[in-house]
Amino acid sequence: MTSPDLPNILQLTPLDPGYRADPHAVLDDLRARRPVHRDETAGSFILTRYDDVRALVSDRTLWRDPINAEPAARLSRSGDDIPEGVPRSEAASILTLDDPDHARIRQPLTQAFYARIARFRPEVERIVAETLDRLDTTAPFDLMASFCVPVPIDAIAAILGVDHARLAEFRDWSEGLIQSLNPFRTPDQTAHMERASAALTDYFTRAIAERRAEPRDDLISDMTRLQAQGEPINDIELRINLTALLVGGNLTTTDLIGNAVRLFLLNPGELAKLRANPDLIGAAVEETLRYEPPVDATGRIASRDMQVGGCPVKAAQAFTFFLRAANRDPERFDDPHRFDITRARHPHVAFGGGAHICIGAPLARVEAQVALIKLFDRFPNLRLADPDAPPVWRTLPFFRGLERLDLVA
Numbered sequence: 235m236t237s238p239d240l241p242n243i244l245q246l247t248p249l250d251p252g253y254r255a256d257p258h259a260v261l262d263d264l265r266a267r268r269p270v271h272r273d274e275t276a277g278s279f280i281l282t283r284y285d286d287v288r289a290l291v292s293d294r295t296l297w298r299d300p301i302n303a304e305p306a307a308r309l310s311r312s313g314d315d316i317p318e319g320v321p322r323s324e325a326a327s328i329l330t331l332d333d334p335d336h337a338r339i340r341q342p343l344t345q346a347f348y349a350r351i352a353r354f355r356p357e358v359e360r361i362v363a364e365t366l367d368r369l370d371t372t373a374p375f376d377l378m379a380s381f382c383v384p385v386p387i388d389a390i391a392a393i394l395g396v397d398h399a400r401l402a403e404f405r406d407w408s409e410g411l412i413q414s415l416n417p418f419r420t421p422d423q424t425a426h427m428e429r430a431s432a433a434l435t436d437y438f439t440r441a442i443a444e445r446r447a448e449p450r451d452d453l454i455s456d457m458t459r460l461q462a463q464g465e466p467i468n469d470i471e472l473r474i475n476l477t478a479l480l481v482g483g484n485l486t487t488t489d490l491i492g493n494a495v496r497l498f499l500l501n502p503g504e505l506a507k508l509r510a511n512p513d514l515i516g517a518a519v520e521e522t523l524r525y526e527p528p529v530d531a532t533g534r535i536a537s538r539d540m541q542v543g544g545c546p547v548k549a550a551q552a553f554t555f556f557l558r559a560a561n562r563d564p565e566r567f568d569d570p571h572r573f574d575i576t577r578a579r580h581p582h583v584a585f586g587g588g589a590h591i592c593i594g595a596p597l598a599r600v601e602a603q604v605a606l607i608k609l610f611d612r613f614p615n616l617r618l619a620d621p622d623a624p625p626v627w628r629t630l631p632f633f634r635g636l637e638r639l640d641l642v643a
């Protein structure tokens with residue numbers, strides 16, 4: 235049960251200055267003392283051990299839809315404001331749907347999306363090269379704003395077939411929409427989220443109708459073609475899930491690239507290994523995902539009474555899995571707080587697992603690999619503008635990314 239000396243859920247987010255500065259001091263202590271910890275503020279069991287997290291995040295019998303959670307599961311239910319009478323699948327994306335809706339929608343989306351990603355690397359190379367061409371490196375520059383933010387937005391926009399002229403609007407909308415993931419958002423952030431959501435609804439509704447009438451070479455056209463072939467996904471469901479790709483594809487990949495660049499600049503030995511052997515790029519991205527994952531946590535809901543790590547859990551009680559803590563579990567990773575791109579491979583859980591495993595993982599990997607290789611190639615002397623300045627982390631709960639990353643080339 236909640237103990238005064240154990241952190242509550244707010245103290246496990248970057249809103250807490252201690253957690254923001256050093257999340258692992260808090261998470262290591264929690265994992266060591268109470269690896270299955272019931273937090274009454276969240277109304278959730280907080281899990282930090284790799285074996286527990288990996289087993290439960292992969293368990294396809296657990297639920298995700300907040301409607302299945304007990305009323306006390308405040309954190310899991312915080313996004314559950316769906317009006318009565320609206321089908322769940324027309325109000326929420328696959329992120330929070332359960333089967334059969336989840337499988338019905340995710341299957342065709344995955345089919346079309348993965349076929350595109352498989353041939354998308356040259357386009358990512360073009361986007362990264364063009365973004366690098368635009369960098370002004372005559373003075374110290376912020377890599378987040380000038381590189382890490384635009385690359386994923388341009389990439390997902392290209393997949394979706396978004397016109398270039400509307401990219402700036404898209405950026406603003408995706409920033410607004412990401413607040414839907416912030417259970418502690420302010421009224422201003424809520425207003426931004428609602429404006430962005432309305433604009434995107436309008437944008438995608440038009441785009442789906444236009445592509446159906448006149449297909450182009452993009453994911454929206456692929457999906458309207460699958461609908462015509464009988465895939466049971468309607469236009470509202472399609473729009474909601476295209477929006478989810480846009481939202482999910484931006485901030486997370488931005489943070490992966492930013493976190494990776496910072497780590498390599500802080501660890502010149504690892505950067506030297508990568509420069510000497512560019513084939514290590516896959517391992518370099520995986521080690522970044524393990525060591526500094528962009529998403530701290532995900533969740534599930536118990537679909538039956540069960541035992542976890544010796545603790546009884548009742549059906550409808552919620553779990554919050556700290557992916558970040560699992561990725562640094564000393565039981566699973568030798569010397570877990572060492573960033574080492576040649577460490578013995580063991581799968582991290584940065585993308586979650588099971589039925590809900592991140593659908594964008596292959597895209598995020600390609601983007602990060604191309605971005606890092608090209609950035610370090612282009613700027614052999616890249617370094618932190620002020621190596622002694624503490625990093626400026628964003629405060630969005632359950633995400634870990636830099637507000638700015640000031641560099642000198």
Ligand code: HEM
Pocket residue numbers: 291328329330340390478479480482483484486487490527528529531532533557584585586587588589590591592593594595597598
């Ligand atoms: C480094 C980048 C990324 C990270 C760390 C990340 C992380 C995650 C995590 C932890 C989940 C929840 C998985 C679970 O509960 O088991 C998830 C789900 C999801 N992600 Fe990502 N993601 C990234 C990039 C992307 C990209 C590029 C896209 C889309 C273009 C995307 C779209 C989604 C969607 C739609 C879901 C919901 C899938 C489902 O519930 O079936 N993500 N992601």
